[in-house]
Amino acid sequence: MSNFTDYQRHIGTRPDKFFKGTLFQGQMMLVGINCFEPGQTQAVHDHADQDKVYIVMEGVGRFTVGDDAQDVSAGGVVWAAAGVPHGVTNTGSTRLAVLVCIAPPPEH
Amino acid sequence: MSNFTDYQRHIGTRPDKFFKGTLFQGQMMLVGINCFEPGQTQAVHDHADQDKVYIVMEGVGRFTVGDDAQDVSAGGVVWAAAGVPHGVTNTGSTRLAVLVCIAPPPEH
Numbered sequence: 001m002s003n004f005t006d007y008q009r010h011i012g013t014r015p016d017k018f019f020k021g022t023l024f025q026g027q028m029m030l031v032g033i034n035c036f037e038p039g040q041t042q043a044v045h046d047h048a049d050q051d052k053v054y055i056v057m058e059g060v061g062r063f064t065v066g067d068d069a070q071d072v073s074a075g076g077v078v079w080a081a082a083g084v085p086h087g088v089t090n091t092g093s094t095r096l097a098v099l100v101c102i103a104p105p106p107e108h
Numbered sequence: 109m110s111n112f113t114d115y116q117r118h119i120g121t122r123p124d125k126f127f128k129g130t131l132f133q134g135q136m137m138l139v140g141i142n143c144f145e146p147g148q149t150q151a152v153h154d155h156a157d158q159d160k161v162y163i164v165m166e167g168v169g170r171f172t173v174g175d176d177a178q179d180v181s182a183g184g185v186v187w188a189a190a191g192v193p194h195g196v197t198n199t200g201s202t203r204l205a206v207l208v209c210i211a212p213p214p215e216h
Contacts, residue, residue: 003188004180028158028190031161066111070112079134099185103159103209
């Protein structure tokens, strides 16, 4: 497996819900992509034992973490520590593409 | 502490070596920034027990992971699994700004 990629190679679309892909997965961390068409949402949820970060690569979305919600666009970085509820809605008119790192990786 | 930021707020410069900053740190993961002026280098090194990912936000650099080396620009994502040697040199003419996620976080 190559250790080199570009987020754009992993972009995808689902009509029914937001798209999820995996770029890399190790023992300690998963690197994934979440793509939201306008209006698509990731419901607020939490991971009791995993830290997570969102890095916005394109588009704009409304991110909720705990009791706070903010609109975040490209270059924005959003942190959801273990146990803190978090979610996203694409509030823009174009695709929202977000890299996510989750540590440790989710079990399947 | 806010859970929301932008990588650009964390950019910095050091004349003598590349700049390192921390955006977020949890129990499971650290999110940091590395900024390289043209010609600055992070020597090849490894972390025996930590997965690491580089996400290039601006500029271009030559990334080494294991036996492979590639030029990577904005949008590129480079994976260094635990134990795999990795390093970077800014081979461009502008700042190279890279977000890094390391899991688990380094001990200090």
